[in-house]
Amino acid sequence: MKYGIVIFPSKRIQDFANSYRKRYDSHYALIPPHITLKYPFEADEEKLKAMAKELHRIAAKTPPIPIKVTKFSSFYPTSNVIYLKVEPNDVLERLHEQLHSGLFSGQPEFVFVPHITIGRDLPSGEYADVYSQLKLQDVHFEETVDRFHLLYQLDNGSWTVYETFIVGGKETV
Amino acid sequence: MKYGIVIFPSKRIQDFANSYRKRYDSHYALIPPHITLKYPFEADEEKLKAMAKELHRIAAKTPPIPIKVTKFSSFYPTSNVIYLKVEPNDVLERLHEQLHSGLFSGQPEFVFVPHITIGRDLPSGEYADVYSQLKLQDVHFEETVDRFHLLYQLDNGSWTVYETFIVGGKETV
DSSP states (O other): OEEEEEEOOOHHHHHHHHHHHHHHBTTTTTSOSOEEEEEEEEOOHHHHHHHHHHHHHHHHTOOOEEEEEEEEEEOTTTOOOEEEEEOOOHHHHHHHHHTTSGGGOSOOSSOOOOEEEEEBSOOHHHHHHHHHHHTTSOOOEEEEEOEEEEEEEOTTSOEEEEEEEESTTOOOO | OEEEEEEOOOHHHHHHHHHHHHHHBTTTTTSOSOEEEEEEEEOOHHHHHHHHHHHHHHHHTOOOEEEEEEEEEEOTTTOOOEEEEEOOOHHHHHHHHHTTSGGGOSOOSSOOOOEEEEEBSOOHHHHHHHHHHHTTSOOOEEEEEOEEEEEEEOTTSOEEEEEEEESTTOOOO
16 A cells, blocks of 8 residues: 655645645645655555554654745746745754654655645646746745644545654653 | 544545545545544634543543445435445444543434445435445445544645544554
8 A cells, every 4th residue: 555644734724725726736636735754655554553653653752843834936847846835944854854764764756845735737838827926925834733644545546644643742642 | 623533444445435436425525435423513722632632532442443334325315415334333332422422522413323425415316326226236344443533624625634543542652
């Protein structure tokens, strides 16, 4: 089965992102607005249990995660993806690193650029139009999130949450 | 904010349900296939923390949850909803009861009929056609799930998972 690890920002950021995703993001219906910590990877049932355990361990040692959204940006010319830029910080960097070593080994495909995608698969003309408008807009969100999620993918491409991991050793068991 | 509590059955049941939901369920893109334990309710940030704590407590005392899907059924004439029937059992009943008492007080709106919706908002003619075909089909899934989820609703009607609760005191913190 295919798994991924993401952060869902607060409802207000998700609602803001969705107001654009609705029009510009072909994945709008497949997953709520998110920051990808680890791109889709294959794992079986057995590895899954070990991973969940390790993710609890990592979460317990991770402090609350600062999320600061500062502007619209784009991966052009690599791709036509338009996104909300999330400022890098030590907590995000460290978390990303831990999710790509040990049990989660494997080099990340790309340098880690934390972001919330709001547009993809746009034809070049539309991409240029939309992005030229968006990049002029002021955006500012600042918050702290205290959890991340392990998800699995269904046959239709959509994602279901498998488990939540609360950071800072705040698990309320 | 609006919250709800659901069980996501295994991927194979979700994929099976989605093969119908895609055509027949207007909520297909809003949430993965699920069994509703508690219908949408309002809660604020403060109540949320207390609820999460209580849900961990309830989960720790809940054994693994048997899920047995036995046929297509319908809420007609109450509504045109078509669903996969989940056989009631003591664990589901007890969980449902606990999610409607104490901190979660409030009578359930309906008698608890555990189910996975696969069709809704169909015009009567189409409903009758589709249901007359589906009810003849053999369906049989049997499994045990070890978790349920607390979700919140975004402005576009879709649902994001807030937290996972693992039953049977198996939390791996």
